[in-house]
Amino acid sequence: NVYVGGTLIGTATVAPGGTTWEITDLAGYASNASWTYTAKVADAAGNVGTTATQVVNTDLTEAPPVITGTSGDFSQPFNQSTTVYGTNLVPAGDATNPAGVWTSYNTAVAPSTLSGGPFGVDTGNTLFYIDNNDSSMGTANALTRTVGTIALTQGKEYTFAWDAKLYGGNPWAANARWMLLDSTGANFVQAATPWYKTHGDNASAYATATPLTADMATYTNTFTFTGATGNYKLAMAWVTTNSAANDVIFDRIYLGESTQVQIAPPSVSGTGIPGNTVYLYDNTYTNVVGSAVVDSSGNWTVTGLTNIYVGSNTFAAKQVDAQGNQSGLSNQWTETSVASNLVTNGTFTGNLNGWTTTGSGIYNYSIDDPYSVYNVLVFNGNNTPAGDSAYQVLATTAGQSYSVSLNVGQNGTAVASHTFKVDILDGANQIISTQTAVVSDRSTVPMSFNFVATGSSSTIRITNTAVSSSGSSDAWADSIVVVPQTSSSTNTFGTAGPTANPDTLSYTAGALDALGSNDTITVGNTSLQATLAAGGIINGGTGIDNLKLAAGTTLNLESTTGNQTVRPIEQVEMITLQGGTSKLTMSANNVLSLGGSNATTMAPYTFTSTVQAANGNVQPTGSTTSTGKVQFVVNGQLNDVLNLSVLANDGVVSTNGASAGLLGNTDLAGSWAYKGTFTIASGTAVDGVAHTYKVYDHSTTGAQVLVDVDVTVNTISPITISAISTDAGTSATDFITNDQTLTYSGGLPAAFNGATERVLVQILDSSNAVVSTGFATVNGTTWSWNNETVFEAAGNYTIRATIVGLTNTTAVPAYGAGAVATHLMTIDLTPPQVAIARTDGLTTTVG
Structure with a gap:
């Protein structure tokens, strides 16, 4: 009692x-x-x-957490890297005037007029080269100008940048190259740049070098230093091949370490109750962007934000305790973000004939551009015919609008033009959007257009469709960006979501508390099982709440159950399957966990008898009522399936007296019985639809399931331990024996698959240590294990049988607690003692 x-x-x-x-x-x-x-x-x-x-x-309530701040840069695209540049190693100021053709800066020659020098170098380090009709050839006779002493470290990456302007209109080429010399300034160590030439198209050895232009421009080169760590001199070698004047000014010279650093993703932090899980939402209660566990100090941080909006983002959080109780929403915190560039660091995965990536000559480079990709695509117009393409595959979302932008240009001194064509292709390589642009005479042209993705994969393809060149003319593309167009960023907290009245809600991830009343919660995808396993929680609140699964969903509540409670789903009394061969698996434990008492919550589903109609070939076992039952409702369609398991053990091994070693609920598995049908009118049913339900009662508990007549119901059993080969106790099934060599047997669920599963049998002594183990022989839905070669000592034992994988000894998760069964066994070898006593109260004297 x-x-x-x-x-x-x-x-x-x-x-x-x-x-x-x-x-x-x-x-x-x-x-x-x-x-x-x-x-x-x-x-x-x-x-x-x-x-x-x-x-x-x-414990049904939880206080809301508090958002205290954010970190990281919301204004940067989250999937990009940036280059961090070190201090300029080139000494400030002009070097002493060398002999010969070099001179320091001359006020008669205008310095750089670019808006801001490269990498923060605004003045100084100016060199002016006067040709003086020099006709030397080759690096051996090159006239060099040394610019200070710099300290370099072996293996480090350095970026070298400078401004340059060509003076004089000589059509013949002059060639320039920066190099590193040893500390004496006499010996070549390593090139700091490729060769550069002025203009013209002579047939010198440097004819394919990158050209300098007649306009002031910034040039960059990145290299890894291969020499030994130490001091070196940076020098310019200038070689000409003509007898006329070609003058060049070099200004604002920079050389420093360059390190690629991933832009730190933004994060949101706050306070909460230690041990609770915090879910962070963006703009709406359905858009969960991350979660975190509150640490022992009461602090939490959600990093790696996903699915945040482009534009305004208002964050709010809720926390959930170990019992699944959810708090209300926290305070709100707003940040503004930009979209992430889908182009991977500017490096195209398909570089075809004529296209290369290069780190030098970034002609439209802006260090402040958050989408700057540090690699340009270059098309060489001198020796490559038109029609070749470079492309990259992008991960997109069907139906999402995207914007495309890039800069294209032409570099070189020759009169030339290039026609760029940029296409967006779908997964079948069909063009869904395109744009063209013509560049010529060292011009830069911005391109931009939009497209709507038709699938999860799209391709950006850049083609040079026409080349018209009378000499050196390379085309280039830079700052190539593909981003989602601004998405909805309206804050709907407080204007949409759960209320204390009947609501129609949606769920995709995170924690949802529907609050009170009869709510309908629709799951937007078929991945609910994975979402719950990843920490998702649904709480229907009071009333009869209907969880509607997406068509084709498979949901196994047994695998989400711990200690008889469906941990991630609470107070949901009805599940609706919506076709597509949806499948729901649940046990009597799940019905008792989620269902409601007919005396209170489930009162609309009251009945005093059932119609004794056959369920296919299954006849009802007699009428039943709803009185005293804990009811759960399953709605569905033809081809939907409900698998009903009996009462499973609770996974907890008893340490109490005679039941020590047994799992909770042992001997209470019971069975499900079909009891006929019950019809409810649309005006009474909570979902507003008339139903005829098949009624199933559980034999050892008050669990009762009402399931639509169209749904196929399979009643399944867990693994069981039914007998030992010699049972010599007062009962033939009390597992008391005097036989020390035994065979063990039991039953299996109908779903057992011998191709991927097996039965592990273990014998545990009174201290729960395994003393014997082996794998059983399976025959249909029964198993047996012959362990007669092992003599077990007298004592108390626990038999444990587990459905495990074919290549491991781990319980198969699909069976939930039904994968394991235990049973006590006693081997008693003590002879019985017989006592004789007089019943007349007298004493018997012997001898």
Whole structure:
């Protein structure tokens, strides 16, 4: 007999030979309530045993967390890297004037007029080269100008940049190259740049070098230093091939370390209750962008934000405790973000004939551009025919609008033009959007257009469709960007979402508390099982709440169950399958966890008898009522499936007296029985639809399932342990024996698959140590294990049978708690003792 506050709430009978019992408490308890269960046991003669008590507290509320700040740069695209540049190693100021053709800066020659020097170098380090009709050839006779002493480290990456302008209109080429010399300035160590030439198209050895232009421009080169760590001199070698004047000014020279650094993704931080899980939402309660566990100091940080909006982002958080109780929303925090560039660091995965990537000559480079990709695509017009393409595959979302932008240009001194064609292709390589642009005479042309993706994969393709060149003319593309167009960024917190009234809600991820009333919660995809396994939580609140699964969903509640409670789903009394061969698997434990008492919550589903109609070939086993039942409703369509399992063990090994070593609920598995049908009118049904339900009752608990007649129902059993080969106790099934060499046997679920699964049998002694183990032989839905070659000592044992994988000894998750069964066994070798006593009260004297 079980009491609460002196009131009897239920009575249970322990089965012969059994050691466990269970009742269902249908009373409703308020939030933060506390009460005491008292249990008293009595035998058939009325002898009362020890009284047991247990205090129980409800914990149904949770305070909201607090957002205290953000970190990281929301204004940067999250998937990009940036280059961090070190201090300029080139000494400031002009070097002393060398002899010969070099001179320091001359006021008669205008310095750089670019808006801001490269990498923060605004003045100084100016060199002016006067040709003086020099006709030397080759680096051996090159006239060099040394610019200071610099310290370099072996293996480090450096960026070298400078401004340059060509003076004089000589059509013949002059060639320039920066190099590193040893500390004496006499010996070549490593090139700091490629060769550069002025203009013209002579046939010198440097004819394919990158050209300098007649306009002031910035040039860059990145290199890894291969020499030994130490001091070196940076020098310019200038070689001409003509007898006329070609003058060049070099200004604002920079050389420093360059390191590629991934832009730190933004994060949101706050405070909460230690151990709770915090879910962070963006603009709407359905858009979860991350989660974190509150640490022991009460702090949390959500990093790696996903699915945030382009534009305004208002964040709010809720926290969930270990019991699944959810808080309300926190304070709100707003940040503005830009889209992430889908082009991977500017490096195209398909570089075809004529196209190369280069780190030098970034002609339209802007260090402040968040989308600057540090690599340009260059098309060489001198020796490559038109028509070749470079492309990159992009990950897109069907139906999403994207914007495309890039800069294209032509470089060189020759009169030339190039026609660029930029295409967006779908997954079948069909063009869905395109644009063309013509560049000529060192011009730069911005291109931009939009497209709507038709699938998860799109391709950007850049083609030089026409080349018209009378000499050196290279085309280039830079700052290539593909981003989602600005998405909805309206803050709907407080204007949409759960209320205390009946709501129609949607769920994709995170934690959802529908609050009170009869709510309908629609899941937007078929991946609910994975979402719940990743920490998702759905709480329907009070009332009868209907969880509508997307067509084609497979949901196994047994695999989400811990200690008999469906941890990630709470207070959901109805699940609706919507076709597409949807499948729901649940046990009697799940019905008791999620279902509602017919006396209170489920009152609309009250009936006093059932129609004794056959369910296919299955006949009803007799009428039933809803009185005293915990009910759960399953709606569905033809070809939808409900798998009903019996009461599974609770996964907890008892340490209490005679039941020590057994899993909770042992011997209470019971069975499901089809009891006929019950019809409810649309005006009474919570979902507003008339239904005829098949009714299934569970034999050892008050669980009752109402399932649409169109849904196929499979009643399944967990693995069981049914017998030992010699049972010599007072009962043929009490697992007491004097045989030390035994064979063990049991039953299996109909879903058992011998191609991928097997049965592991273990014998544990009284200290729960495994003393024997092996794999059983399976025959259909039964198993047996012959362990007669092993002699077990006298004592108390636990038999444990587990459905495991074919290549491991881990319980198969699909069966939930039904994958494991336990049973006590005693091997008793002690001879019985017989005592004789007189019944007349006299003493017997012997001898």
